[in-house]
Amino acid sequence: MELIVNGDKIEVPGSVSTVTNLLEHFDIDKKVVIVEVNGDILEKDNHQERKISDGDKIELVHFVGGG
Amino acid sequence: MSVNGRYSRQELFSPIGVEGQQQIMDKHVLVIGAGALGTGSAEALVRAGVGKLTIVDRDYVEWSNLQRQQLYVEADAEERIPKAAAAEKRLKQINSEVVIEAKIMDVSIAEIEDLVIGVDLIMDATDNFDTRMTINDISQKAGIPWIYGACVSSYGISYTVLPGETPCLNCLMETVPMGGMTCDTAGIISPAVQMVVAYQTSEALKILSGDTAAIRRKLVSFDLWRNQHAAINVEKMKKPGCLSCGEKPEYPYLNTDNQTKTAVLCGRDTVQIRPPERQDLNLESTAGLLAKQGGKVVKNDFLLSFTAGEQRLVVFQDGRVLVHGTKDISEARKLYHRYLG
Known part of the structure; x- marks a missing residue:
């Protein structure tokens, strides 16, 4: 499946079907992440059920603490 | 100008x-x-x-x-x-x-x-x-x-x-x-x-x-x-x-009740740091996280002990951390944040 993540076209495995899967794929599922799918910001509680499909435009920003 | x-x-x-x-x-x-x-x-x-x-x-x-x-x-x-x-x-x-x-x-x-x-x-x-x-x-x-x-x-x-x-x-x-x-x-x-x-x-x-x-x-x-x-x-x-x-x-x-609490444990050269809310830590993954930071981790069912150089941190499942080898709260908080975020 092809997605546009943070402006870049990327290929993800077919097993990635939800936002939670995608965060796991990028290894940021343990972090606090703000997710926008096709212009809509998701509530954290909806990451599990929100399906993603071919061509979705996704923005991901995860919080870090260092400074 | x-x-x-x-x-x-x-x-x-x-x-x-x-x-x-x-x-x-x-x-x-x-x-x-x-x-x-x-x-x-x-x-x-x-x-x-x-x-x-x-x-x-x-x-x-x-x-x-x-x-x-x-x-x-x-x-x-x-x-x-x-x-x-x-x-x-x-x-x-x-x-x-x-x-x-x-x-x-x-x-x-x-x-x-x-x-x-x-x-x-x-x-x-x-x-x-x-x-x-x-x-x-x-x-x-x-x-x-x-x-x-x-x-x-x-x-x-x-x-x-x-x-x-x-x-x-x-x-x-x-x-x-x-x-x-x-x-x-x-x-x-x-x-x-x-x-x-x-x-x-x-x-x-x-x-x-x-x-x-x-x-x-x-x-x-x-x-x-x-x-x-x-x-x-x-x-x-x-x-x-x-x-x-x-x-x-x-x-x-x-509200100081919600702030990470620190206390010096008298006579033990140890500072206790308590997170604002009681936690239920997965010690296995915390141990993994600490091990990646280049120290020695020893774990039992209730706590884990992490030694890096001369410093030793003990992490309890409820999130409390004992920082050994110091009586200085600032120093202990620094170590706590360095290793546990």
Whole structure:
């Protein structure tokens, strides 16, 4: 499946079907992440059920603490 | 107009101009933290001619700081000069027209209420979310904007909080993470620092010069090594029920009951640190996280013990941490945040 993540076209495995899967794929599922799918910001509680499909435009920003 | 043309290039920049420069010179900025981000922000703002700058830090300069903490030199590390003191010296050399106030202290609730008096803007240059949430709440309570910035590896993130307008950090994060990556665990390259500093200080100049219309209003992040950039408009995330910025604010992070608690265990050369809420840690994954940071981890069903060099931390399942080998609460909190985020 092809997605546009943070402006870049990327290929993800077919097993990635939800936002939670995608965060796991990028290894940021343990972090606090703000997710926008096709212009809509998701509530954290909806990451599990929100399906993603071919061509979705996704923005991901995860919080870090260092400074 | 400055007599010696010191600010001429900034005054020629039309969104600031002579008038904006005058505004900048009337402002007081509080920089919390004098590590990588703090030294970068402080230098930029002092060069820009801010009226007064207060810089606060609890740490001293070490050799590993010199790669990216731009105000420090070898002698500071050699002599373990407190960062606030070393920063003050250098900042005064850079611009003697700016009033520089340096404070060597650990910023928690008690300190922050006093620190913000008369301040126009707070720059976040901390390395932990406990302090950031305290900054977030005092910003709302006192009506002072603050600019979040953080970085690790080649990644960075920034966001500007305007009380009464934008969502606050509590709206965006909802939970304060424990065990997140820090500079100490994953390393950092200096350009990532500089990029965050650029985002933070650009926003600072907009606020200080009075051009709030130019403020970015997006949560921004980048990865300079992976060549990525993201920006999300988070205005819709402002929550009316937010306890920090909502209709009935309670400023939970200004309540000492919710602050990470520290206590010296008498006669044991040990400091206990208690997180604000009782946790149910997965010791297995905490052990994995600590082991990655290059120490020895021993675990049983109730706690794990982590030894790195001469330091030993014991982490209980309920989130309590005993830091052995010190009676100094600031030192213990530093170790706690370094290894556990």
